[in-house]
Amino acid sequence: MTPPLTLTSSRRPDGVAVLAAAGEIDLSNARTFASALAGAVSDDGPLLVDLTGVEYLDSAGLAALLPHVARIRIVVGELLAPVITIAGLTDITTVDGR
Template identity: 55%
Template sequence: MNTPLGLATGRQAGGAPVLTVTGEIDMSNADRFRTAIADAMADGHLLTVDLTGVEYLDSAALAALFAHVDRLRVVANPLLGSVLTISGLTELTTVTILD
């Protein structure tokens, strides 16, 4: 059973946007994820994408992140650490893996 995708936007103390994602991101909902990233970046600030509540992501999710790699940073849980590293995302933007 897939865990539904949850998307919530907010602001950090300094006003920079945060997109908090929960559940699973795959080809069935990657368009929603991609749109949420673009919408959260509309004001031009660097976006933090919080993936600490994500249990699974596939190549469609990675493609959505890579499309905006110059304007985002990622916070993730250890479960996603290896896929973010192997994909090369950690070489292109700041990725923080929380314990």
């Protein structure tokens, strides 16, 4: 059984909005992830997308990130760093933790 996707929105003390995801992001829940991203992205500033708790990210999850690359910063752990790099996201948005 795959770990369920959990999404948590918060704001850091410096005012930066954060969307933290944990579990797996795949075709079964990519729409939920995309909706959370769309709701968290604002004109106030960048959105920090924390994927350090994500164990699996497929092409549907990557596709959910693409419309927001101009407004997001992604944080990944060792597990997802190669996926994010190979997908080319490091070339079009800020990625920390790689």
